[in-house]
Amino acid sequence: MSDAECYDRLGYPDRTFETEILPCDPSSSISFREGRTGSNGSSGGASASTASGREPLRHARPEIGSTTTQESLATAAQHLQRGQAVAFPTETVYGLAASALDQSAASKIYAAKKRPADNPLIVHVSDLDMLERLLPDDYRPGPVYAALMQQFWPGALTFLFPVSMQRPKVPSVITCGQPSVAVRMPSHPIARALIALSGLPLAAPSANASGRPSPTTAAHVMRDLGGELDAEALSKAGFTAQEGQPLGRLKYILDGGPSDVGLESTVVDGISTPGELRVLRPGGITVEQISDVLRQAGLLRIGEGGGEDPQAVRLRVYGKDLARSAEQESNPTTPGMKYRHYSPTARVVMLLPSRLLAAAFEGEGDKGETSNRSAAARQVVDSLEAPTSARQARTFPEIVEAQIAKTGLARSDRGGVDGTRQEPVRIGIMMSNDSDLARWVHRASSRASQPEAPSSDAQPAVHPHLLPPLTFSTLAGVEVQPFDLGPTERGEVYAQRMFDGLRTLDEGPLVRGPRCDLIFVEALHDDGVGLAVMNRLKKASSESVVVDC
Structure with missing residues (x-):
């Protein structure tokens, strides 16, 4: 192998990249048909449309309507085949992918994310044939797995499958030495097409710097892995990057628009x-x-x-x-079990409405496995530092003041030479637009008496879910920036917007604008998708506070 070829296979931190976003045409469709593909890329055999209800397909062959998308996918697939990592969209969140069959390639994922080496990876496949190549020869999924795969694949469901410890078909860097491997078949057409075109099962955790909120857009990935985060870290340490020196941890990010689900599988x-x-x-x-x-x-x-x-x-x-x-x-068998995750730089405080607290206590006697009671709320209560004081009636401004004091954001922290503060303390609050908590916050505001839903043309150049800032007469020098999590009864909307909201408020509500010092987030009932939301929110939060609404 020549020196140029050796260098071409290097990954971060041995090498940095000028990160590029590869565009995909959102208006053009990608479909999949049944058809065995040979090693030369030609398809053979009869084909059948996925519309016939035959998913998951045994041999998925993508049909791509856009030349732009096809070229971007071909570039990314070739990069993967050379043992490099690529960020790509999935229906859950954006993933950072590399070949799940190559120890060196998969190791680049850990390096780029600065991910702990004992946190296993999920492998993504495009069809059942690719899945079977990962499993022991004598293993066949039972009826439970078969029923769930028939219903939810391709989609946001990951299964643990056994690994032959004597003859493993995936390298140990993927499984972290566990006797199982986590596998899913994504439904996002760009993700699935990339896997099929590369011919590789792809190991892919979320494409964020380890510990930060998961990315749901290509811009989020660019922020974490494209060099911006590292440039900031250098600046804070008193250094500057060399002129023309790229800081990206990967070469390519496929841009497929915002993730639909917004939560991991x-x-x-x-x-x-x-x-x-x-x-x-x-x-x-x-x-x-x-x-x-x-x-x-x-x-x-x-x-x-x-x-x-x-x-x-x-x-x-x-x-x-x-x-x-x-x-x-x-010794986790799947991601998300061991480490603190999903945390922005700003302190996050979860606001737990008292109605959820009441529902939790009412449900104490209900031991049914499918109980609709809020187990997450009970766990929050257990974690409160002072449950008795937490039940005292307090206004939102009083809670803000207490958190400002706890965080050490005194009014003079950013003051001039005379000690007077030049900028306000900026507080983010993520809440449903029609909830009791939203009305409770707005009643205390000196700006408005009722929550406002964003209009279709509200602040289009900033962010579609940011609402006008609120001010409070009892909070001098404090500005509160609301972020709309959608209607109370639409938990899937909350889920889709949660990581985006944490990042938007943490990285600056305005483009390149001031960041929030604190972020409050409204808790959600743990029915349905709320269970996953609360799982992520608890990991992101430093504290939980019960509020009287």
């Missing part, structure tokens, strides 16, 4: 404990959806009884009706 384990299907990480597919599919298939065991099928399973949720395990979290 749900991860299920049906191989570790006989008779159980465990939800290890809630995500884009809800526990209720999984339960419904298993019930309809006669594969859901309830209580001490069982379904008619002897292979029926009890559905359990880690951290809810399945106790957390220090041993499992110290």
Whole structure:
């Protein structure tokens, strides 16, 4: 191998990149048809449209309508085949991908993200044939997995599959030495087409710097891995980058627009404990959806009884009706179990409305596995520093003042030579636009008496979900910037906007503008997608505060 070829295979930190965004045409469709593809790229055999209901396909062949998209995908696929990493869109969040068959390539993911080496990766496949090439020769998925794959693949559901420890088909850097590998088939057409065109199963965690909020746009990835974050770190340390020296941790980012789901995939384990299907990480597919599919298939065991099928399973949720395990979290089998995640630079405080607290206590006697009570709220109560004082009635300005004092953001912190503050303390608040909490905040505001939903042309050059700033007569020198999480009854909208809101407020509500010093986020009931939302929010939050509304 020549010196040029060796250099071409180097990744971060041995090499940095001038990161490029590869455009994809959002107006042009990508479809998939059944058809075996040979090693020379030609397709063979009869083809059948995915519209016939035959998903998941055995041999998925993409048909790409846009030349722009086709060229961008070809560039990214070739880069992957050379052992490099590429960021790409999925329906959940943006992922940082490299070949799951190449130890060196997959290691570049850890380096680029600065990800802990004991945090396993999820492998993404384009079809069932690619899945089977990853599994032990004598393994066949049982009826529970088959029913769920038929319903949710391609989609936001990840399965744990066994790995042959004697003859593993994926390198240990993917599994972190665990006897299982996590695999999913994404539904985003650009993601799936990239996998199919590269011919490689792709290991891909979220494409953010480790610990930060997951990215839901190409701009978020560019911010974390394209050099901006590292340039800032150098500046804070008193250094500047050399003239013309690129700082990107990867070469290419495929831009497929905003992610639809906005939360990582749900991860299920049906191989570790006989008779159980465990939800290890809630995500884009809800526990209720999984339960419904298993019930309809006669594969859901309830209580001490069982379904008619002897292979029926009890559905359990880690951290809810399945106790957390220090041993499992110290040796995680899937991402999101061990480390603090999803945290912006600003301090995040979760606001828990008292109605959720009341629902939590009312549900204490309900032990059903599919209970609609708020287990997440009960966990929040357990984590409160002073539960008795937390129940005292306080106004939003009083809570803000307490958090400003706790964070050390005294009014003179940014003052001039005479100690007077030159800029306000900026507070972000992410909340539903029609909730009791939103009305409670607006009642205390000196600007408006009712929440405002964003108009279609409101601040189009800034961000579509930012609302006009609020001021409070009792909070001198404080500006509050609301971020709209959508209607109360639309948990999927909240989920799609949550990471975007954390990043927008943390990185500057205005383009290149001032950042928020504190971010308050309204808690969500943990029904449906709310379980995944609360899982992420608890990991991002430094503290939880009960509010009287």
